[in-house]
Structures are given as structure tokens and as C-alpha cells.
Amino acid sequence: MNKSAIAVCAFLGVIWGSNFIFVKMAAAFISPLQITLLRVLFGFIPVLIYAVFTGAMRREHCKHAHHFLVMSLLATALYYFAFAEGTALLDSSIAGMLGGAIPLFTFLCAWLFLRSERLTRLKTLGIGLGFLGIIVVAKPWSAQGGIDPKGIIYMILGSLSVGCSFVYAKRFISPLGLPPVALVTYQIGIALGLLTIVTPLHGIGAVFDDTRAWVGLVFGLGLLGNGAAYLAYYFIVDAVGALAASAVTYIPPVIALLIGFLLGEPVTASAWFAIAIILAGVALVQLSGNQGAGRPAAKGI
Template sequence: MKSIERSAIVAFASLGLIWGSNFIFMKWAAELISPIQIVFLRVLFGFFPILALALYRGVLRKQHLRHWPHFLVMSILATALYYYAFAKGTALLPSSVAGMLSGAIPLFTFVLTALFLKQESINVRKIVGVVLGFLGVLLIARPWSTGAGGLDPWGVGYMILGSLSLGSSFVYARRFMSNLEIAPLALSTYQVGLALFILAVATPYSGLSNIGQSGVALSGLVLGLGLTGTGIAYVLYYYIVQRMGAVQASTVTYLPPVVALLIGILVGEGLRAMDLIAMSAILVGVYVIQMPVRQRSTGVSDIRN
């Protein structure tokens, strides 16, 4: 195995671990500050590594500013609203459940792309994948359960909102930004920077210092969610896209739900057999949707989807 391949695999595994651990960090922080304050600090500490790398590589251009409306939309869909919905959902749910529900993001992305971009070919296999995936979401949410054994429906709703928001951002980016010829690192810098501005205006600062009451929660927020979960995660993602290709890189979304579930077990959140079945249904559904179609005549994979 070539060294460059080994480094890409290490980056791939690291990114899955980083994203999967985000949920427990959000859970710890939610005990001391509000979800919007969590997101503000996360974006604040995550923005600087992205900005530093963008400046180092010289990818920022003044002429890019004419596209600011697109950057603004992406800052809301792919950062501010997405992060807030997940922080709010995680505050209301066990971190393991929130992490498992996040595994449905590719399902929402596929459905939205098929509805609004018409770039996804609809066939029986993909319909089965979507149905299987959303069945897993339903089994995790278990809306039929009430009382002590049930989950907070608002928490589930916020996780779905966050997934829809991020899925919508992919559709918007493909439709309006794919031809802008702006480096992905520059797009991320503008996106996260505008999100930081929005959050700085919208966030109430009263009680923000409460996060300092717990060194573990503070470290998890600043280092886990901010520096690593937002800043370094962007760098790792672009690295594996460059080294492994977009299709292979997208499979990193399989790892965070598994990591979140394992961390939840380690911190004593418990595990139901149904949760394992449900998560498996989601991951298999995502795999079925993303699985390339084999051309019988040539044996070449069709990666248009």
C-alpha cells in the first residue's frame, strides 16, 4: 500500500471519529449553556483554522464577494441552522440516539436531489434503500412509545431538521455554486465566516461563561467541536476528497453513527437491540443508494449518481 493511500485512510478514519464524537461533546456542553451558544463557540473556534489555511494557500479573492448571496444561504443551511438543530436535538436526546439519527443525512440528500435536481435516477434498488433507511429512523425515533421509554419528539424533530438543512445545502450548492470555479476551501471560509457573523448577532451572551464551570465540557467544546470538529474536520474532508475521490470520501458518513453509539455505551447511555437493528437499516439503506450501478456490457461502474 502506498504511503499516500495510508495517509488517506488515516484521515478517513480520523474524520469519522471526529464527527462521531461531536455528539457527546454537544451533550456535555448543553448541560451548561444553550444550544445556540454551543454553536456560536463551535463556529468561533472552528473558523480560525479554516481561515488560516485559506490565507496560507491564497485561495481568497475579492471578486468572489459578488457571490455573497450564495455564501449567505450556505452559511445558514450548512452551518448555522444545521449545527443549531443538531445541538438542540442532542440536548434533548441521548447522544448515541442523536448520532444514529445523523446517519440518515445521505437519505435526505438523495431524496432532495431526486426531487429538485433530477440528477438521481430512480429505480427499485434506490427506492428500497430509501424505505429501509427511513424505517431505521422510525425504529430509532419510535413515536409509538410514550412515557419513560419514549424519546423526546422535539429532539427527533430537530435532528430531522438538521438533516434536511444539510441535505438542502448540497442541492443548493450543486444548482447554484457548482460552476462558480471557487476553491472549496475558499467557499468554506466564506460560509463559516458568515455563519459566525450571524451567530454573533443572534446569540445571547448571558450565561455563556457557565461553560467554564466544567473543564471537560469546555475542552470538548473548544477542542472537540470547534478546533477539531469544525476546523480540522474541513481540512481532513478536503484531503480525503482529493486523495480518494468524492464517491469514496462520501462513505465517511457511515462512521459517525457507529462512533456515537459506541461512545454512548461507554458513558452509560445504554443500548437496545432495536437500536442496533435500526442503525443497521439506516447504514444498509445508505449503502444501497450510494452503491454504483454496474454496466453489464463493459463492467464499468456508473458514477454519475
């Protein structure tokens, strides 16, 4: 991997890893659905500008609008909403750790819906380790009730949604040969339209009463976390391939855990153990076969 690709991987890891604390800050002022709407809005702006500048969009792409609709739901609207709900209910460090399990759900979806994926012993071990890590995070045996189970469920649903989006993209989007930038633009744009319809706007301006909250939402989650990160991710895929690009998934949960620790969240020894075995599980699944072959879905964390 060349120096440019390494630098972009580091950028993505830091940006996606810090997304959870930005969601947490914004959740003190507006609802998770409103956070999702604003995140998608400000993420759409740089992507649209880049797509127009490069001439990636074509009128003939409209015939694939049904595929873009599915991707907008799985890889953007439902995914971000579930993660926003989960992060609002959990410590940002815990939410970030659970976000690191996305590749496990991606493989499970691929195994269920794609005939080309086989469940080997190594992958089975990896999935088992990953879910063991989730159990350690959730601590169902604890009588203190420190972890909100609804938050855990929302994070799992978000990971499952984006996992399904990768499978859908591999089966229906990759064969179309569309420019990645065009796909991202259609996907985010449709998601923005859907979210605008269903999101109550009353009180949404409250987030702009707090400088840290709106700066994190607009720049951290939107312009960087969605817009710039999408474009950077496809740079990595084009430069080193999908399998090597998947290495970036190891960075965000560690960054999220460190940020939570530095901000005073209760990061215990069991949390470090949990993130270690989740990432070990992800590594086993990824190293035992390239489930990311083909054009990936547009994603963020």
C-alpha cells in the same frame, strides 16, 4: 484508497462521531444556540488561518456573496443549531444514529430539485430502510415516552438542511470553480456573523466552569470537529473522489453509539438494529448512483 486517505477517513469518523457527546456535555451549561456560536467561532479560526496562508481568498469572490450566505445558513448555522437542539434533547448515541441518515436526505433533496437524479428501485429500497431505522429509533409505539419527539424532529431538520446544502452547492457553487478552502471560509465566516447577531450572550461563559465541557466544545467541536475536519474532508475528496469519500459517513454513527454505550447510555438491541438498517439504506442509495458528484458542500456532523 491509499493509506493516507484511510487514516484521514478514520480521523473524520472518530471526530464527527464524538461530536454528539461533546454537544451533550456543553448543553448542561449553555443553550444549543450558544453551543452553535462557540462551535462555529473556534472552527472558523483554523480555517481562516489556512485560507490566508494559502492565499485562497480573492476579492472577486465577493460577487458570489449571496451564494455564500445561503450556504452559511443551510450547511452551518441552521444545520449545527438543529443538531445541537436535537442532541440536547436525546441521548448522544441516539442523536448520532440519526445523524447517519444525512445521505438519505441529501438524495431526497437532489431527487426533488435536480433533474439529473432518478429514483430507482434500489434507491427507493434504501430510503425505505433508512426511514424504517428512524422509526425504530423513535419508537412511536412505545408507551414509556423515553425518546423526545422534538429531538427526533430537530435531528431530521438538521439532516434536511445539510441535504439541501449539497444540492444548492452542486447547482450553484460547483460551476463557479472556487477553491474549497475559500468556500468554507466564507461559509463559516458569514455564519459566525449571523449567529453573533442572534445569540443571547448572557451566561455563555458558564461552559468554561467545567473542564470537560469547554475542552470538548473548543477542541472537539470547534478546532477539530469544524476546522480540521473540513480541511481533512476536502483532502479525502481530492484524493479519492466524492463517492469514495462518502464512505466516511458510515463511521460517525457507529462511534457515537459506542461512546454512548461506554458512558452508560441505554443502548438496546433495537438501537443496534436501527443503526444497521439506516446504514444499509445509506449504502443502497450511495451504491446505486453517485449523488455526490461535483464539489460537495462544506460539512461536518
